[in-house]
Amino acid sequence: MMHIGIDMMGGDYAPLEAVKGLQTFLSTPDNNVIIHCIGNEEEIQPLFEQYQISSPQIKVIHAAEIIGYHEHPTKALKDKPQSSIAIGFQMLAGGELDAFISAGNTGAMLVGAMFSIKPIEGILRPTISTIVPKLNGDTGVLLDVGLNADCKPEQLNQFAILGNLYAKHILQIPEPKVALMNVGEEEGKGNLLAQATYPLLKENKHIHFVGNMEGRDMFLDKADVMVCDGFTGNILLKMAESVYDLTLKRGIQDAYFERFHYENYGGTPVLGVSKPVIIGHGISHAKAFKNMISLACKMVEHDICGKIAEEILK
């Protein structure tokens, strides 16, 4: 039985949308999971009644405080030990939870992930990734998407390993193709970082490196794992997300572009820390919450953190 913690108070539409997401999740069979709903009991209980959520799989953990969007992450976590995010990390660090999810203050989630549960031994820098919908129906992963604005070649080289394990075990791609996001295909192209990273990736025995890729290859089947610094990755991610908005505003309904909608992938896992932590979009709705719970279960089930710990020491 696995234990997943969810911050019921995080996100613009919390706790309502978190409750609705939970309801959808519980309607799927075979959930070998206990969900710890962390938040203000007085707000959550009436919603649970309204949405008829009463299952032995659900536990409510009262949190008297909330960390707001604009609070300083480190200060807020210190000053509000009774906040839903602080309690979540206490439970995760203490072993009561196997994974923790929140669509609340991103900075507080990152600080919690880095300092409450800590990076896996041997990891230079944890990273955050995003799912990339491929035109052929497949799914790729792009990382880093913003945790590390400035990177060293050795860090990118590790991100490749983390992304590779994620693609293999979570996206179920048997032998993921790993590429370096760059400005040209030939070896030697790129900025100083990309030029210095290429030979490391080429020599990296943990991955199947297919060389450089360009911006135009992102949605094609050139690579399953796309590695870049967090500055480039964050701008690419946000631009790709905006493409979905553009299609909506133009009245275009298309099954492929629908996959660009963040709700489909739910949240961003922090990779390289000792337990699964998933950070949701502030504007998460029910579907995003449901998908974040599913992703957390999958990450625990496949012991992705254990596999990273093992691989990184090889």
Add this chain to the structure above:
Amino acid sequence: MMHIGIDMMGGDYAPLEAVKGLQTFLSTPDNNVIIHCIGNEEEIQPLFEQYQISSPQIKVIHAAEIIGYHEHPTKALKDKPQSSIAIGFQMLAGGELDAFISAGNTGAMLVGAMFSIKPIEGILRPTISTIVPKLNGDTGVLLDVGLNADCKPEQLNQFAILGNLYAKHILQIPEPKVALMNVGEEEGKGNLLAQATYPLLKENKHIHFVGNMEGRDMFLDKADVMVCDGFTGNILLKMAESVYDLTLKRGIQDAYFERFHYENYGGTPVLGVSKPVIIGHGISHAKAFKNMISLACKMVEHDICGKIAEEILK
């Protein structure tokens, strides 16, 4: 009367598509221009006859050689003085041309621009830009898009000035909003380069700086001039171009996404060099050639290089 040189041999579909583009261009009235068509006379003349191009505005300059796509730029320019690109730059440097256009070897075009006609005094690094179609119908400009993979803050600060003048005089935006492409809106966000560039842009008296922008703002009306390093810009440009391909492959016909097609903007001007140089996409068709000629005329007409020279010394 202005003199525009065009490399008839550059591009995958040259000289045929260049001839067709020329034909369309000549059909528009009031062209106060002489077009110098540089290329293999034996190939061009029959096409001119076929497409009934015989105008006092057209001069053919024979070029016995061609620089191929995969040739080393500097070496090719040196070894092939009779190539269409080499002749174009000789004529540009010698004052016989006011602007030069080619869809051929990009590297050779850049080397020619940097060493035959040279950067404008005071320019740290020339830059290349791309047009960005805005959802509201406006057009923005993103730079650098690949000439400078690694940048210094002072260079980005100058790109802002170049982009501002381009937006003002070529895109006819009276007071362009200039923004720094970044990972967050607040001052202090970003990688080391963006953090160091922000205060320079804030103090830059040549521009109307509106702060940081994110990837999601690229197609919205947040900014008219979007400044970033050439690594980020190139990946963004190629990704945006691929969005048009995605819509095509999904069978989507939409007037807005149609604007993402490179043929509409024709080519990329090199900004910061002493005369207008326009580099076309290798896969340019007639429309792209026609638009490149129009853009070259506009750049000469508005004396964009003169305005840059004036502004940069202020």
